[in-house]
Amino acid sequence: MYRHITRQPLLILAISAALGQTAQAGTDDPIELQELAVYDDTYRNTATKTALAPEDTPQSLTVLDRQALEMRDADSVAAALRYAPGVNTELRGGAVGRLDLFSIRGFINYQNYYDGLPLLYNDWNLQPQIDLLAVAQVEVFRGPTSTLYGSMPPGGMINLIGKRPATESEHRIELATGSRNLAEANIESRGRLGDSDLSYSLVGLTRSRDGQAETSEEERHMIAPSVDWQVSEDTRINVNLYYQKDPEGGIYTSLPASGLFLPNPNGKLDPDAFSGDAGWNDFDKEVLMAGYKINHNINDNWNFLQNVRYTDASLFQTNTYGTGLEADGRTLNREAYLTDEATTGFSVDNQFSGRFQIGRARHNLLMGVDYSDLDSDVIYEDTSYGSGAPAIDLFDPDYHQISRDTIDITDTVYSSDFNIRKKQLGVYLQDQIELGRFVIIGGVRWDDFTGEETGKKYGGPVDSKLDQDNVSTRVGIMYRADNGLSPYLNYAESFEPQTGSDRNGREFDPSTGDQWELGVKFQSDPLRSQGTLAFYQITKENVPTRDPNGGPYDQIQAGAVRSQGIELEAQAQPLDSLLMTLSYTFQDVEVTKDNAGLKGKTPVWMPEQLLSLWADYGFYGGPLNGLVAGLGIRYIGESEYDASTNDGSVPDVTLLDIALRYPLGRLAPTLDGTELGLSVNNLTDERYFSCYDSANCWFGEERTLEASLSYSF
Template structure:
């Protein structure tokens, strides 16, 4: 980011921190580097950039450097290890599946603060990301209609000042081959104009027979030079993915005994002749910012995205303890989503009554149309010990399912925020929002139509006290509002979901920003939950409650030694009320009570080993149980390691995940299906900068 823009940003926000000796340094660093390295200090997801130490809510940041060190291949890899997040509980099915604070939040994916679709049908690509931010708890104040557990905000890479080129090559287990390019160039004679291009191609088989993943991604972006007071960035992206779904294993013969013995963990329950899933996602948008002479700052964020997913999958219908065969159901699926999103706000810092008020007034909206065509296909049973596949078009005859529907979601919200610096140390954050939403559903099965309009107030209030330069305690209360696009057995659209959360926490930092840590307790309640019975019919009126503690730490102990760790404890994750008999009081699906993660990297900076680095990590989850299935998934601990050499212009490394090849289960789907965890993965990585 050019120095003139950094000074402009600083001139807007500095009055709020004029008497603080630490925080202006944080802001200046973020403005010039775009990234916080291994120890993130800021968040960019709450309508404006803020220091984490001064943010009265739980926000976890995964920086570009951390993504690279994890050797993450997808979004679930990248957010694995974030406190309060259970990543990929549904296995390697090719989708972005994750749970935040006990609530399934897979559809709550935002790009640069804008929701990308009603549902995450098409998987995300992380190649073009500067950082990933997980904002926890209900937060309609900042994001409009949101999931109660929290959201994942993908912050894209943008052009910066300076020319560079980077080439990444990777080869690894299961025949992994990957190449990536990141090139950035400034326009001669301009302090702001620049362009950037990110591209990536990967091809990998899976431990499961006949399963594979191929991906191509390209993203160009451009910064315009419109003067010192105006910034405009335009970014486009195209992501194509081809893959075969890994649909898990039968319960009997895996987690539960089968009279015929254990099944192979490499068993493919589908058909080799299956049509692979083809996912195409195209997106273009812009960020506009203008600073007026009187101190007001206007921002507009807009994007349009089209996503399409087509493919076939085979699901297990029934698994029994004394049978060598499973009954199956074939499915042919087609999803198409077109999304328009916009957010406008204007902000200014003013003095009122010896207090500084950081005021913001905004208006946002979204128009999203999602068209679903689902077909059932007749398919034969499969011997899971000696599989014989059809090797033919098993879905030539198919029947349209009743859940084939086109839904249009239209939303508009107006919001007002006031961050009040009551004293040099006490900050009060107030927010109020009103949303209007309409859902129109038309059945592709029988042409029935249904619609529902709704509106709601939501908001938040939080207080943070900077006790000293090391500790900031805070307390917050927030609510959310989420229109539901599902329909009941009669084709009627459900009522919107709502949620509320109480949170109390502490933020920690070191004076030189080499340490950032947090501790939070929360109580989250979700209302109007939609549930499915054994026949797949959906009902509403449910209520769920989760309570727990999360703590995170990132510290640079020495200039060449970094450690990060987190721990989550979720003793309460239960169904309070449900229309379906027998669900009440039981624990939510795939929610571990405890999770722990620890990672460290040490780089030698002198002597014969100068340039070499080593690293290690451990990630663990306790056992999982659920109201939906009659078995318990055992807990596990996985160990990772890395070693490499950094010569400055080039770097080579070897990374190993699950180095002891621990067999574990990622989650349960039903009383018939369990998903398997990842086997050992060893990658050789080469990076060249020029």
């Protein structure tokens, strides 16, 4: 019953034509604006868990569809979010891709969602990732989301919508090559199974390339099958599987700011600099997720959806970290460590929704119960206070100094073997009311969170338990004027249980946050422009931050952080063949209360300004007939690299990206369905950086080129 309808701009349809899906060679007829049903009746808007369209939602929401992801050649969550307002993806640079890490509205987020359920993360290194090939749409929900999803940072969340089965046959094969010896092959297939009530989707990928850092490699193998069974007109069952194997994961080590953007008597380090060791840089991650959805229309107005997923994941890695740069500016002292982690988990979300009318008010009532359970075992070994690890000369490195025969990694002061258990139960209620031109949303949720760690941690016994509950609320109102303007106002709260303790053993309190947001959305008729302008202020209490008097991983609860800012997102089609998207973010993030001298300081990784512009242009007629060209500009403002003093900053940078798509069927009818693609990120090969502090920085992604050849049939 619920169906998400999206009006497609002309150029998006033109891109589909360039992909060979709608165009014939030599056709120059104008493309008519049309409506397209994007998802089946199991789709739910991330911001509401209902079918309310994003433009009618009284909160900021960005939707990146498959055409945008493919045109920008996004192959990771970070790449997909580069042009979304309020999001900074440049936290650990371009060489580190084994974690999806970003900030939204000034707050760091490790927790992604996939098809409405959490990707279970053990708060260490084992974070399941979803390859963008398996994703049909990326939704960025900005602001607190706890009334629907429970424990989440107040800045917002990312929900990756997986590709769905289809009844119409679609098949695609693609080969790609490019910078750093890229070799990739992927396949997509979907359609009906014979004359049955079953339809399927199958996505598969294999990819390998050299890492950006010297001696490192990246490798991934993924398969994601999904089957829909239309049991009856009112009942659909989806069974889905996602499997991913990453035998290599690039690097995780950092570099000192000296030699990057701070002076160093030995000169500047190259973007492929590596502070680790080729013999001690293992990475092997394996993730299996299996789930199902049951969608049942009880009658014309009431619906039940159950979404279930089981996760089984493991990770083994060896690595190094720097412990200080010598006075010569080139000798970095190091320690070596390894982790061996395994996670099993279960998530379920039960949604019962109904539509009814009382007087002039049309209600969409949502009641839900969700539950997640994570069980993770972690082994950690570190050479600190043991045999140690050899130092490295960053300007004349020897990458082959460490092996299992040269260091003793066991039974040191940091030896750990412990279990993490986290459970969250949530009960939520939401009413979405349409009253004339008004849309009103109110929601409330109760969460019960339990967590415990048992075993041996950092050389000693650990037996910590956490049991916290919380009530989160949300209310929003929007007025949909007949001139296309829709002003709105919302208030929302967040809740984050805080496991762990400070260096003195004091257990953390939970973090809570609240947001006020005032904005306006615009949509022209006919649809040639649309956008959102939002003003927000978020306050988060009991924030864990780096302990300036402790070790590199010690944290304290500094008290409170306030983030306030302005976001602008706009899309316009000034010409039938030109589509432009613009996003701008101004954010002022500040520690407003603390107990360690951080008051008034700005946290790291929080640039004050972010600006991006992307333009797609389709050529019709002439020698370039059928070519679609994209050009992107990204600006990342200065950010702090010393949270305790705010002395000095990471330099700002402006980056250029380009993409070209050309259907070879324009050259010869025998090539119908064949497409040539070319993309270049960081076209001018700018040096840019991100830093946690002056001792831990990373290079941004160097210039990368990718060429692809695909065949759709």
